[in-house]
Amino acid sequence: MTDLSAFPITRQYPAQHPDRLQLYSLNTPNGVKASIMLEEIGLAYEPHLVDIMQNQTWTPDYLSLNPNGKIPAILDPDGPGGKPLALWESGAILIYLADKTGKLLSSDPATRYETIQWVMWQMGAVGPMFGQLGFFHKFAGREFEDKRPRDRYVAESRRLLGVLDGRLQDRDWIMGPNGGDYSIADIALLGWVRNLVGFYEAGEIVGYADFKAVDAWLQRGLARPAVQRGLEIPARG
CATH class of the missing domain: 1.20.1050.10 (Glutathione S-transferase Yfyf (Class Pi); Chain A, domain 2)
Known part of the structure; x- marks a missing residue:
């Protein structure tokens, strides 16, 4: 089983399926970019609701994942070279997921x-x-x-x-x-x-x-x- 314990975010949001991509988000206009993309490409993932109204993005554990304190963010246990990758900024997440799967972004x-x-x-x-x-x-x-x-x-x-x-x-x-x-x-x-x-x-x-x-x-x-x-x-x- 994949071990994500090195990432403090998993203390705040324990992974039930650590072998899947972890999504930390809320369904705001920025947050849904990541969830829609994941649904479109069919990649297995585990979503975690981050309540921005309860300041959950400003905890030390969340800031260890995204120092900018915003959603969405992801933790991919199968990142480049097979190593876990933590990533934030919705535009960067879209490009990363497109490149990872070869979908929704032309290779031309x-x-x-x-x-x-x-x-x-x-x-x-x-x-x-x-x-x-x-x-x-x-x-x-x-x-x-x-x-x-x-x-x-x-x-x-x-x-x-x-x-x-x-x-x-x-x-x-x-x-x-x-x-x-x-x-x-x-x-x-x-x-x-x-x-x-x-x-x-x-x-x-x-x-x-x-x-x-x-x-x-x-x-x-x-x-x-x-x-x-x-x-x-x-x-x-």
Whole structure:
């Protein structure tokens, strides 16, 4: 049996199946990237719910896995060279799992880097902007009388939706037309767009109805069985 006892995270979240990839996450827009990817590629894994509302990412054991104190993170007992690998940052996890299994990321160098560019776009632009909009629109930002911060993120989120809508005008998925080439680029973005119009309730304020190609893409993605499963993993109590 695989021994993961050298990793302190396993004290906080004991592995019932140490031979499987361990997922430490919560089904937030970033967290579901990892769970959807794992469901899509069919790799055996064991999910552990990390309750960020209870500050569970700030314990010494969790910080030993991810010093940035965020979800998701993974511990793969069968990493490169057969040695365990701990990895954090959702974009890095997507690329690692794609490379490990040869799925959802093209081996053609040009297509590969084009796909990764869209993942980086989500990481550097869509996630931070949509998240700030959620704060200023739905949460504590409503207490601020000055609406310029909110309006800044509304305008930028709308611009980003326009970029995505333009990309999807002639294709079903970000990396390909005619129903093919679903990839980690789609997985990176699905949860964030879903959250923007769902949990953040920001569809009206950003004019989401104008972005018909984005919505058609979102509905295609949400219809995938692996996406439906991944959105609920880890299961909340």
